[in-house]
Amino acid sequence: MAVIAQFQPLDRGIVSDEIPAFFIGRNKEGFWVARDANGRIGGIFLLQNSAVSFAKRNSEPKGCATIFPSEGIELDLENKGNPLVRVPGIVDALCDASSAANGRLHRQMTEAVKRRLKDP
Numbered sequence: 001m002a003v004i005a006q007f008q009p010l011d012r013g014i015v016s017d018e019i020p021a022f023f024i025g026r027n028k029e030g031f032w033v034a035r036d037a038n039g040r041i042g043g044i045f046l047l048q049n050s051a052v053s054f055a056k057r058n059s060e061p062k063g064c065a066t067i068f069p070s071e072g073i074e075l076d077l078e079n080k081g082n083p084l085v086r087v088p089g090i091v092d093a094l095c096d097a098s099s100a101a102n103g104r105l106h107r108q109m110t111e112a113v114k115r116r117l118k119d120p
Contacts, residue, residue, distance in 0.1 A: 021065040022055035024048070025073040030117040031085055033075045037067070043081020046116070054081055 021037040027044065034051035035042030041058055045051045055064050079085070 018062075019065050020059035020062060021067060022059070023067045023069060023073055024051050024055060025069050025071070027074050028072055030114075033073050034081065035073065035075055035077060036064075039077060041080055042075045042077040044075055044079050044085045045081045046085060050082065 022034050023037060024032065024034050027033050032045040032048050032051040033042065034045065034054045036055075036058065043051070043054050045054065052066065055066060058064075
């Protein structure tokens with residue numbers, strides 16, 4: 001069972017309240033999550049650099065501090081990131097596994113996504 005990081009307030013001695021801060025890490029499905037430390041906005045992404053770009057974009061013009069927890073993180077807010085990130089749902093919607101050809105395509109697509117997630 002994976003350990004999931006709990007979002008805790010940041011130590012003001014380390015990160016100023018003036019600087020927006022984002023937690024960035026992977027969830028249990030291997031997707032990248034970016035969530036601001038104050039719980040106002042967050043998103044799920046296929047790529048780490050997309051999560052970092054989201055954090056930067058949502059903290060303009062100041063920029064932001066990024067925190068990469070060693071534990072996995074789960075988004076506890078509405079996903080404002082990649083709307084297509086729910087890969088299992090997309091793959092299932094695109095492929096009707098009842099036929100052999102679609103079942104084979106379903107497996108190939110799922111394996112391709114898994115390979116991509118392992119090696120961003």
